[in-house]
């Protein structure tokens with residue numbers, strides 16, 4: 001049967017499975033690994049994950065859709081997560097979000113038509129001392145003003 | 158004021174490297190524990206220290222460890238709650254990023270004290286930097302013989318797996334966390350019987366502690382009960398919102414709110430006055446300026462109908478629109494409700510619709526009773542504390558700021574500048 005995931009990722013999932021007393025515990029880490037490869041989770045990829053861990057596809061899908069970080073559709077090449085919870089709200093995140101969406105021509109939750117950036121308004125990122133704060137991919141940026149945001153956007157490939 | 162204990166070395170470049178940690182006496186408490194102390198003795202010391210869980214519920218750590226059955230030949234687990242997502246809370250992330258070995262050493266001692274040989278760190282999925290730091294630190298600690306087999310030649314074994322979550326606030330709740338760690342959706346379990354200590358991961362006894370709770374442990378062992386308690390005992394307050402110097406503030410527990418905000422967090426911006434605050438994350442009932450002399454401790458805050466919770470103090474000055482703040486918190490719980498029970502799933506939707514209406518200038522006077530009524534009906538009827546987190550703040554805001562809600566309804570407008578410029 002055709003495999004969606006590379007040998008490397010399948011090997012990584014097999015390694016993850018061995019870390020836990022019960023294989024199913026490796027499901028979240030395995031989905032992270034699978035998602036890293038393609039940027040999102042295709043049904044075929046989830047089938048591979050399920051097969052490797054002995055979890056039925058319906059269960060894999062039901063778990064994947066419960067968690068906000070798993071994408072079942074292709075997101076942008078870059079992912080901007082901006083916190084809109086209390087401390088960021090008190091420090092002007094709405095202005096930053098509005099500016100961001102205006103610059104990119106998208107609404108929160110959307111991806112730019114060229115597939116470059118996905119913008120997501122997220123819950124408290126546990127970095128309230130840096131409010132307003134956002135993540136661009138894996139990197140956190142503190143005290144972001146609309147002007148600082150322009151600089152950050154200009155640097156995105 | 159005593160010197161900081163848990164945060165003494167935070168912010169030092171290279172602190173995540175094991176040599177830097179060893180240089181300041183790191184892993185000495187763990188060696189003492191493993192070599193010279195019995196597991197029972199450690200549990201006794203931790204109990205005598207008075208340390209209470211720092212994840213929010215404040216359960217005494219020593220008592221939790223004592224309650225964990227230690228039957229011969231039965232699997233037991235240690236699970237670290239590093240899912241920190243209570244709005245306003247950022248102490249755990251800071252400890253993980255800036256002094257990861259302190260947490261690892263606390264885990265090692267906790268595992269030995271509970272005779273656990275397998276530990277998991279349930280790390281919040283969005284903690285990308287924290288994951289790298291902790292993973293690197295753990296690899297170094299393994300290489301130096303602090304984890305793995307026959308640790309420090311004592312015959313004690315401990316394996317640690319760092320397990321990344323994937324974005325779900327409810328997974329911070331301990332039983333939902335365990336479901337998630339078993340590879341399922343994060344739905345809370347029924348308590349009883351599923352108290353993690355007795356029926357936890359895979360149905361086995363499980364010691365489940367918060368990151369900060371475990372970071373206290375090496376200091377308790379190193380200083381002894383009296384030496385440790387001389388520091389307050391200490392606690393980490395996460396202070397944010399409208400203060401000039403937000404951050405993690407390590408202070409003796411029970412420091413008055415006024416002192417925390419005005420002496421340690423830089424106070425407010427010039428010309429501003431304090432309007433309200435959350436003393437323990439967005440799940441704690443809001444307080445006002447009249448409560449500023451309250452000690453930030455479990456009992457005094459509970460007496461006010463609020464709580465210390467995760468000791469996250471969110472400060473709001475007079476430029477804050479309270480109905481807007483409450484709408485934001487209600488939206489958070491609405492979005493993060495796992496959907497398992499009706500009062501929480503539906504109640505949060507109704508509340509946010511009514512708040513929307515009021516803030517859009519289409520509210521009616523009856524809406525205020527409606528809000529209060531829905532909140533009352535949610536109280537005591539939700540399956541887990543997430544749903545129960547909503548009513549206290551909403552109802553407190555209706556009590557303290559009724560006129561502000563009325564003003565929105567009567568005029569359709571807001572009198573305060575709703576969003577303050579950052580640091581302006």
Ligand SMILES: Cc1cc2nc3c(=O)[nH]c(=O)nc-3n(C[C@H](O)[C@H](O)[C@H](O)COP(=O)(O)O)c2cc1C
Pocket residue numbers: 209210211212213214215216218238239240241242243326327328329330331332365366367368370371541542543
């Ligand atoms: C909705 C909800 C979210 C929670 N989130 C966290 C969290 O992010 N981190 C945490 O340590 N505890 C959290 N808790 C508390 C845990 O259920 C548990 O009490 C705690 O992790 C136990 O550790 P401790 O005794 O060391 O505090 C949460 C509780 C609830 C009800």
Ligand code: SF4
Pocket residue numbers: 327345493494495496497498499501502539540541542543544545
């Ligand atoms: S109270 Fe809310 S989060 Fe808790 S079980 Fe019910 S629906 Fe889920």
